[in-house]
Amino acid sequence: MQFTSPEGERRYAELVRAAETVAIGLDFDGVLSPIVEDPATAHIHPEAGDMLADLAAQVRAIAVITGRPARQALALGGLEEVGNRIGDAGRELFLFGQYGNERWSSTNRRIISPRPPHGLSTFLLELPAVLRRAGAQDAHIEEKGLAVAVHTRRLSDPGAAARRLAGPLGELAAAHDLIVEPGRNVLEVRAPGMHKGHAVRTLVDEVGAGGFLFAGDDLGDVEAFAEVGRLHDEGLPTLLVCSGSDEQRALVDLADVVVDGPEGVIGLLRQLTEDAGAVRA
The missing domain is CATH 3.30.70 (Alpha-Beta Plaits)
Incomplete structure (x- = not known):
């Protein structure tokens, strides 16, 4: 975990103190799953399920916000099983597929999707x-x-x-x-008009989040980073996490923390889980 500035360290500390009100937003590819040549084989990191279940006990909500179709992300991530475990902690797992055009949650286990765009x-x-x-x-x-x-x-x-x-x-x-x-x-x-920033704001409004962490790796996450920035300007504790790679550097200068791929994301969220638990103890 590499903070990009002393401000990033301060933001992490604020987020830890507010953890029980915080919503967590996570991209799938490059964040929970490694980037692979065949998108159909991009399975979730083997430790991600346990990590998400542990983290859920410390925060308000967790959402996977991805460009993938919701059904595909559910299957590759084993997210229905993860949702069961998070439900046992009295929390809910959300999935926003195709940049927020599709919705699924561990409580309402039905994918809600619009018609394909004209053209x-x-x-x-x-x-x-x-x-x-x-x-x-x-x-x-x-x-x-x-x-x-x-x-x-x-x-x-x-x-x-x-x-x-x-x-x-x-x-x-x-x-x-x-x-x-x-x-x-x-x-x-x-189609235009929907992006991950909208999904971030929707999650905040629906769960009444008092803080937000978003982890992304790519240009498709820029709008989510921008929306989290607006949340910070509104006074919420926030943290922007870049899952770094040699292929894409677009988020590095926008992030508070840079980690090394999915392995680094897992490590950061485990640290957040431990630190938040220590504050509540």
């Missing part, structure tokens, strides 16, 4: 031609129901391919009233 099916039909023209026809296309993700990780130069695709994909998305969300060697196309 997405036509975008998908036109996408292969755009990939061929950009020399990225071997990119992996992931259909997510409410979005389409184009992964370049399997290509010979993933970063260059993502940069080469950004313009053409942006033009195609705009033609169908969609937006492009860049990530770690992935470009996701979805």
